[in-house]
Amino acid sequence: xxxxxxxxxxxxxxxxxxxxxxxxxxxxxxxxxxxxxxxxxxxxxxxxxxxxxxxxxxxxxxxxxxxxxxxxxxxxxxxxxxxxxxxxxxxxxxxxxxxxxxxxxxxxxxxxxxxxxxxxxxxxxxxxxxxxxxxxxxxxxxxxxxxxxxxxxxxxxxxxxxxxxxxxxxxxxxxxxxxxxxxxxxxxxxxxxxxxxxxxxxxxxxxxxxxxxxxxxxxxxxxxxxxxxxxxxxxxxxxxxxxxxxxxxxxxxxxxxxxxxxxxxxxxxxxxxxxxxxxxxxxxxxxxxxxxxxxxxxxxxxxxxxxxxxxxxxxxxxxxxxxxxxxxxxxxxxxxxxxxxxxxxxxxxxxxxxxxxxxxxxxxxxxxxxx
Ligand SMILES: Cc1ncc(COP(=O)(O)O)c(C=O)c1O
Numbered sequence: 001x002x003x004x005x006x007x008x009x010x011x012x013x014x015x016x017x018x019x020x021x022x023x024x025x026x027x028x029x030x031x032x033x034x035x036x037x038x039x040x041x042x043x044x045x046x047x048x049x050x051x052x053x054x055x056x057x058x059x060x061x062x063x064x065x066x067x068x069x070x071x072x073x074x075x076x077x078x079x080x081x082x083x084x085x086x087x088x089x090x091x092x093x094x095x096x097x098x099x100x101x102x103x104x105x106x107x108x109x110x111x112x113x114x115x116x117x118x119x120x121x122x123x124x125x126x127x128x129x130x131x132x133x134x135x136x137x138x139x140x141x142x143x144x145x146x147x148x149x150x151x152x153x154x155x156x157x158x159x160x161x162x163x164x165x166x167x168x169x170x171x172x173x174x175x176x177x178x179x180x181x182x183x184x185x186x187x188x189x190x191x192x193x194x195x196x197x198x199x200x201x202x203x204x205x206x207x208x209x210x211x212x213x214x215x216x217x218x219x220x221x222x223x224x225x226x227x228x229x230x231x232x233x234x235x236x237x238x239x240x241x242x243x244x245x246x247x248x249x250x251x252x253x254x255x256x257x258x259x260x261x262x263x264x265x266x267x268x269x270x271x272x273x274x275x276x277x278x279x280x281x282x283x284x285x286x287x288x289x290x291x292x293x294x295x296x297x298x299x300x301x302x303x304x305x306x307x308x309x310x311x312x313x314x315x316x317x318x319x320x321x322x323x324x325x326x327x328x329x330x331x332x333x334x335x336x337x338x339x340x341x342x343x344x345x346x347x348x349x350x351x352x353x354x355x356x357x358x359x360x361x362x363x364x365x366x367x368x369x370x371x
Pocket of ligand 1: 147
């Protein structure tokens with residue numbers, strides 16, 4: 001299906017990258033990195049030049065999110081997946097409660113379940129539904145996912161938790177674009193290859209003093225084995241010196257810093273406003289066409305970072321996605337593989353422009369209505 005469909009020239013987006021991560025890194029940022037010549041790439045990450053970029057990025061993140069002054073921006077290698085293990089090993093006492101609404105939140109739960117001394121509990125909804133986290137009595141850790149990238153569900157509310165409990169948020173695909181009240185959050189972490197338009201293999205973890213204290217307390221527990229590379233204390237100590245425990249990809253930090261600067265020029269309010277405008281465009285379009293439907297029924301849970309839109313079974317979403325990729329005009333709009341739906345999943349990240357999304361809606365409409 002769709003083999004003979006050709007995208008008209010006037011509808012060709014200025015950038016084909018609509019994926020939900022790795023996402024669109026601006027070509028200007030790549031060119032800017034090339035212009036740094038001998039100064040960054042291939043130099044020591046413990047020296048001034050790189051540490052200055054790290055520091056600028058950490059301070060930029062603090063400014064963007066208007067973080068409370070005693071919160072820290074902790075960084076390291078490995079990305080969100082590695083953090084799931086690092087969190088289980090070094091931040092949870094015994095009883096985490098996980099709120100699960102898709103593949104990524106489920107993977108975090110499963111990672112913690114593998115640790116013999118943890119007793120994770122789970123509140124789970126069918127994929128496609130949303131769930132807001134709540135404090136559960138007896139839990140020392142509440143785990144939730146800001147934006148479930150596999151289904152396109154976002155959180156709409158966060159609970160208050162008591163002093164002996166941490167609220168942790170996997171913000172990987174929502175960070176920067178879905179606003180939260182940081183005073184409620186103890187650990188807010190993300191890999192930067194989504195809204196923050198960098199590469200993978202790296203994490204940013206925004207920690208409250210309570211989370212730092214918990215990490216330090218668990219680190220002193222000699223009965224608990226934590227591999228060196230998973231130690232929060234190493235990550236915290238190095239981050240305080242604008243470094244990572246082991247060698248990072250400097251380009252990843254560079255791109256992240258460029259994106260933080262770009263978004264700071266507008267400020268979080270304006271970035272979020274634009275994200276909502278793009279989400280309105282996509283869901284409005286899906287509602288206006290008989291052959292489309294937003295996958296997430298409850299509006300408050302419909303993501304403003306990742307749009308999931310079902311296509312009538314008469315047409316094959318995968319075939320269209322493949323045809324558009326083969327023409328080099330639209331990349332990576334396929335559904336999450338394991339979800340197995342006839343669906344488009346589209347990144348509404350900051351660098352994906354409203355104009356290009358508008359063109360994408362016109363391309364899909366034209367292709368389907370041509371059949
Ligand atoms: C919500 C969420 N959490 C965690 C991850 C895993 O991130 P990484 O592949 O950087 O480890 C992803 C990746 O897409 C994600 O979307």
